[in-house]
Amino acid sequence: MAGHSKWHNIQHRKGRQDAKRGKIFTKVTKEIFLAARTGGGDPNVNNRLRSAIDAAKAVNLPKDKIETAIRKGTGELAAENIDEVFYEGYGPGGAAMLIEAATDNKNRTVAEIRHLLSKGGGSMGESGCVAWMFDNKGVLSFEKDKYGEEDILEAGLEAGVEDIVDDGDVWQVRCAPEDFTGVKKAYEDAGISFVEAEMTMVPKNTVDVDAETGRKLLKLYENLDDHDDVQNVYSNFELPEELIKELEG
Template sequence: MSGHSKWSNIRRKKEASDAAKGAVFTKFAKEIAVAVKAGGPDPNSNSRLKVVVAKAKAANMPNDNINRAIKKAAEAGEGDDYEEITYEGYGPAGVAIMVKALTNNRNRTAADVRHIFDKNGGNLGVDGSVSFLFNEKGTILISKEDYEDEDQVMGDALDCGASDFESDDEFYIISTTTTDYYDVRDALEAKNYVIADSTLGPVATTTAEVTDPDAIAQLEKMLDMMDENEDIQEVFHNWNG
């Protein structure tokens, strides 16, 4: 995985393998189904669905596919079949990894996740084995190329309810509580900000440096395999790769 600091997990999506790209639409269809189940089929009144649809469009998922997934979920209760599960474990060189999955077959997904860890020099752990190294929060990224006035962006973000603000070479990094995530994202969009990416999930409190080439290759392969698995929605880790 290339990238900088704790946001390498987000940027890695931009460099997904062909096999991973093939699984993307299936993953979004699942997320759409769960979002529709939770809040209804109208993105204007369902912030979770609105965010999923925006991400699907950014990934070039055709509008017909998106609308079909929404309609199918609304008519058939498609989201009822899916269970949200988080797996925890360690990858090569002791990198902490948290895997968020949506599945209609818990045994299949658990076996797949365990296989990916085992095959790449990692270990699938029990609940709590690595989660203490992460904080649950919302994260919203805004490109610095699009907005040069950092003070203005910071002020707007805090006015919208953000809990923290920082920046790196490429992005303004806006943090929220888990409960405020959708409201803050909606408020920023209402101010005409373009969201480069966003996620709701664990953020590492410390990062792990990996210098061994073999361990790096194993980590790359492990994360590629996770991207390619249709049950795995998102992967979070503390590798400063």
């Protein structure tokens, strides 16, 4: 998602993902397949797979489909050849765009992603041009009206919490990938519920954009996210407060 900016949370509140359940099912199924293929079929030792299964359960993907995706990933069942690829580029205002995709045809997908970037006022970049701007992190979000910052920090600090960020109406907790499972368990054991928890790419620094540029970036983000092969889109733009209020309204 978009760097876990406030736009990410607005999307969830508006139920945008529920309106695209078919595509969401496809995306989470692919992620389970890829996670099992790269790290094995046991979620107890494969953090990526555990996170993928949790994401699938969150959107109510049927249990049999989860199990089938795992078995395809481990080679127990026949499966089509799917490659995991990253595309890098820039959007309006110079915002970095890191696009994660899963495709059975790299030539088709790269051409279509390049077209979407160009059409949206951006451009495709060389490999490595923006990836260095992001860190792979475990991210958990907690509702502010339920928990204070100190409560969140105290419950997760010993498990590996690195940072707590004020992100609008939620506290966003970040940790290293290897600590993700332990941090989740620490909060579950403490009876502290999170809105969501996932492995994602977090921008090291953000770019402030004006309202007009922000609208263009959101449109580009949505078009990329709607592409059948795109699993996630990460960016580093920060929307102005007036545009956030407009979107929330």
